[in-house]
Amino acid sequence: MLKILTGFAACCRAFDLRVSTSEVLDTARHLALVDPLDPREFKLAVRANFAKSRRDQSRFDYLFDLFFHGIRTDSDDALSPGIDRITQGLRKTLSDDPMEQALVDFLDNDPLAFIDQIHALHTMEERPQKIFKSNMGQLSSKLGVMLQINSIKSKIMALLDQGDHGEPDNAGALREHFRERLDRAFALATEEPREHNDALKEKPRATNEKNQLKDKPFSNLTPLEVIEMRAVIERLVKKLKDQVGRRFAVKNRGVIDIKKTLRNSGKFQGVPLNIAFKNKPPRKSSIVALCDVSGSVWSGARFMLTLLYSLQECFARVKSFVFVADLVDITGLFQDLDINDAIEKALGDDTINRNAPTDYGNSFQQFKHDHMNVLNQKTTLIILGDGRSNYLNPQATILGEMREHCRRIIWLTPEQINTWTTGDSEIASYKTHCHEVRTCMNLNHLTEFIEELVL
Amino acid sequence: MDFQSVDDVQKRLEQADYIASKEIATVVYIALATEKPILIEGPAGVGKTELAKAVATCLERRVIRLQCYEGLDESKALYEWEYAKQLLYTQMVKERINTVIDDAASLSEAVDKIASQEDAFFSDRFIQPRPLLQAILSPDPVVLLIDEVDKSDPEFEAFLLELLSDFQVTIPEIGTRKPVTIPVVFLTSNNYRDMSDALKRRCIHLYIDYPSPEREMEIVRLKLPMIEEGLLQQMIQAITRIRELEIKKKPCISESIDWARALLALNTKQLTCETVEETLNVVLKYHQDTKVAKQTLAGIVG
Numbered sequence: 193m194l195k196i197l198t199g200f201a202a203c204c205r206a207f208d209l210r211v212s213t214s215e216v217l218d219t220a221r222h223l224a225l226v227d228p229l230d231p232r233e234f235k236l237a238v239r240a241n242f243a244k245s246r247r248d249q250s251r252f253d254y255l256f257d258l259f260f261h262g263i264r265t266d267s268d269d270a271l272s273p274g275i276d277r278i279t280q281g282l283r284k285t286l287s288d289d290p291m292e293q294a295l296v297d298f299l300d301n302d303p304l305a306f307i308d309q310i311h312a313l314h315t316m317e318e319r320p321q322k323i324f325k326s327n328m329g330q331l332s333s334k335l336g337v338m339l340q341i342n343s344i345k346s347k348i349m350a351l352l353d354q355g356d357h358g359e360p361d362n363a364g365a366l367r368e369h370f371r372e373r374l375d376r377a378f379a380l381a382t383e384e385p386r387e388h389n390d391a392l393k394e395k396p397r398a399t400n401e402k403n404q405l406k407d408k409p410f411s412n413l414t415p416l417e418v419i420e421m422r423a424v425i426e427r428l429v430k431k432l433k434d435q436v437g438r439r440f441a442v443k444n445r446g447v448i449d450i451k452k453t454l455r456n457s458g459k460f461q462g463v464p465l466n467i468a469f470k471n472k473p474p475r476k477s478s479i480v481a482l483c484d485v486s487g488s489v490w491s492g493a494r495f496m497l498t499l500l501y502s503l504q505e506c507f508a509r510v511k512s513f514v515f516v517a518d519l520v521d522i523t524g525l526f527q528d529l530d531i532n533d534a535i536e537k538a539l540g541d542d543t544i545n546r547n548a549p550t551d552y553g554n555s556f557q558q559f560k561h562d563h564m565n566v567l568n569q570k571t572t573l574i575i576l577g578d579g580r581s582n583y584l585n586p587q588a589t590i591l592g593e594m595r596e597h598c599r600r601i602i603w604l605t606p607e608q609i610n611t612w613t614t615g616d617s618e619i620a621s622y623k624t625h626c627h628e629v630r631t632c633m634n635l636n637h638l639t640e641f642i643e644e645l646v647l
Numbered sequence: 648m649d650f651q652s653v654d655d656v657q658k659r660l661e662q663a664d665y666i667a668s669k670e671i672a673t674v675v676y677i678a679l680a681t682e683k684p685i686l687i688e689g690p691a692g693v694g695k696t697e698l699a700k701a702v703a704t705c706l707e708r709r710v711i712r713l714q715c716y717e718g719l720d721e722s723k724a725l726y727e728w729e730y731a732k733q734l735l736y737t738q739m740v741k742e743r744i745n746t747v748i749d750d751a752a753s754l755s756e757a758v759d760k761i762a763s764q765e766d767a768f769f770s771d772r773f774i775q776p777r778p779l780l781q782a783i784l785s786p787d788p789v790v791l792l793i794d795e796v797d798k799s800d801p802e803f804e805a806f807l808l809e810l811l812s813d814f815q816v817t818i819p820e821i822g823t824r825k826p827v828t829i830p831v832v833f834l835t836s837n838n839y840r841d842m843s844d845a846l847k848r849r850c851i852h853l854y855i856d857y858p859s860p861e862r863e864m865e866i867v868r869l870k871l872p873m874i875e876e877g878l879l880q881q882m883i884q885a886i887t888r889i890r891e892l893e894i895k896k897k898p899c900i901s902e903s904i905d906w907a908r909a910l911l912a913l914n915t916k917q918l919t920c921e922t923v924e925e926t927l928n929v930v931l932k933y934h935q936d937t938k939v940a941k942q943t944l945a946g947i948v949g
Contacts, residue, residue: 244847
């Protein structure tokens with residue numbers, strides 16, 4: 193029993209489900225309390241210990257099925273000498289390729305190495321590509337695995353044909369056994385589990401076509417209207433600042449916190465010089481904004497940045513990045529220049545090549561390598577973009593890693609919900625890692641969002 | 648008084664007016680038997696907090712509840728020194744200080760003598776236990792409910808770690824407080840943010856989803872025994888359909904019960920489009936949601 197459990201734990205770890213030794217110990221203790229032969233109770237006890245959040249549950253279920261129903265088919269005893277003989281035969285012909293060896297181990301009831309490699313494939317990072325971009329990295333390695341599976345299949349068939357198998361009907365059963373195992377390996381290589389994300393808030397917004405400035409999509413604004421918009425935003429900022437100011441003013445008002453005041457007075461021989469109040473101002477959050485500024489969405493980015501930076505004092509810290517194919521840190525611009533100038537410079541300048549095709553995967557990867565340290569448990573990550581990655585590898589697993597480093601991820605998209613799954617949009621794969629996905633295509637949506645963020 | 652088996656848990660929770668699925672009962676049973684905290688996740692209003700209360704009723708224990716929020720710190724959750732009391736005591740014993748240092752030959756000896764007395768001011772007498780410390784110091788075992796732990800700050804999680812793994816609290820000035828009794832601990836989370844791995848490792852996990860229609864019917868029947876079977880069935884079907892809509896806040900179990908109560912009060916025998924429209928505001932809490940639901944009234948009634 194313990195052997196199965198540790199095997200399963202190793203298998204979970206290979207798939208990035210963190211299971212600690214203490215959790216395996218707990219599971220063993222818990223299994224002694226329930227009836228381990230009842231499959232339902234067994235699974236419940238293991239799951240309560242191995243999958244510690246709703247997000248992990250889908251991965252756990254996938255692995256559980258795989259491990260207890262998929263991989264470990266306890267074959268007939270009559271077949272096992274035949275299986276041993278063939279895997280032995282296969283081992284002789286092996287090359288040094290680790291994947292091939294893992295595959296044979298997989299056939300020999302030791303799936304760990306294979307699962308490990310497959311998971312590495314699923315979460316593989318695309319190597320930075322400069323001139324020609326493609327998302328073939330992951331696909332071609334998967335193709336390699338499929339070819340290897342096929343070559344092993346033919347080798348097995350050859351081995352089956354030449355050897356003598358004792359009784360004649362064993363040959364058919366053996367063939368069937370290996371075919372089934374290889375099919376499973378094939379399925380493993382091509383499918384990947386996706387996390388539950390029940391707590392995801394989706395806020396698709398309808399637009400009413402009143403043609404007022406506030407309802408007009410950012411992308412349809414004329415240059416004149418952009419200037420007009422600035423005035424509207426200035427008024428809005430003033431209003432928001434007033435509201436926020438009132439919230440933070442509570443600090444020096446209200447009921448006196450006697451205990452704290454006494455504690456502070458200790459420094460001054462019991463004279464209460466520092467008076468503390470019971471009201472605490474809400475904590476300011478820090479913001480990291482990632483904005484797609486390619487042709488399709490850049491107009492939205494400019495207004496969001498204007499708002500974020502105008503309201504800078506409401507946040508502990510604002511960091512911002514823009515990307516098309518590469519990621520550029522533009523925080524510095526806002527420190528030196530006036531907001532509007534900074535935005536013009538960030539968007540209009542040659543800091544970024546706006547003609548390149550948008551590449552979300554690459555931008556995320558750059559963020560991970562160079563700027564992951566700006567995220568901590570108090571940051572809210574705001575990503576503004578349509579998630580249209582020109583069919584390049586979306587590398588959604590990186591977004592998953594980013595989620596582990598920050599407090600919340602909010603994705604703003606300038607599209608309505610019915611286009612989220614069309615064309616090259618990758619919102620569907622990104623949204624499993626987001627806390628909130630919302631439409632933000634005109635000033636009303638943006639205002640609503642910013643209000644929720646600061647109030 | 649402890650639970651004997653999974654079935655026993657299920658049966659006794661039902662006596663405490665809580666219908667538990669097999670999954671809930673199993674997790675509760677193994678957690679209690681091995682003294683592990685339970686981290687409960689799930690959408691709002693599926694009875695996460697209720698479960699803790701029901702378990703307390705079954706075990707005849709008191710519930711100590713700690714509601715988490717942003718800005719909750721250890722002085723509100725763990726313990727606090729009673730500064731005012733300490734100050735008063737210093738004032739009162741001021742004169743006595745001479746008797747302590749009277750026979751001291753040198754200044755350093757006097758300081759040593761005072762230092763040997765400082766325990767008097769950092770002792771249990773001046774500590775005010777807050778819910779977490781109360782829970783482990785209580786002479787009768789209790790149920791400790793840490794509600795909405797995801798709303799608290801990341802720093803607060805760190806205070807919980809020692810408590811959850813060893814059921815003890817270390818107070819720097821006086822040392823470690825060992826538990827008098829081991830509490831049953833429930834943590835609930837609405838998934839507003841992800842909890843840290845260290846916290847998750849110390850708990851066992853339970854996810855409570857919206858109940859299946861049959862279980863929900865059982866729950867409503869338990870709370871409102873006089874409801875008619877036909878109406879109940881229609882109502883639960885309608886609720887299930889409403890939950891499938893694209894709305895801001897999905898109705899939870901307590902809203903189904905409220906709805907049933909409203910329908911009973913209106914003396915409804917049969918669910919029709921009109922009755923649904925009239926009572927929809929009991930089920931849906933946002934104007935926008937009500938509008939969405941009204942567009943598909945016929946579909947909801949079925």
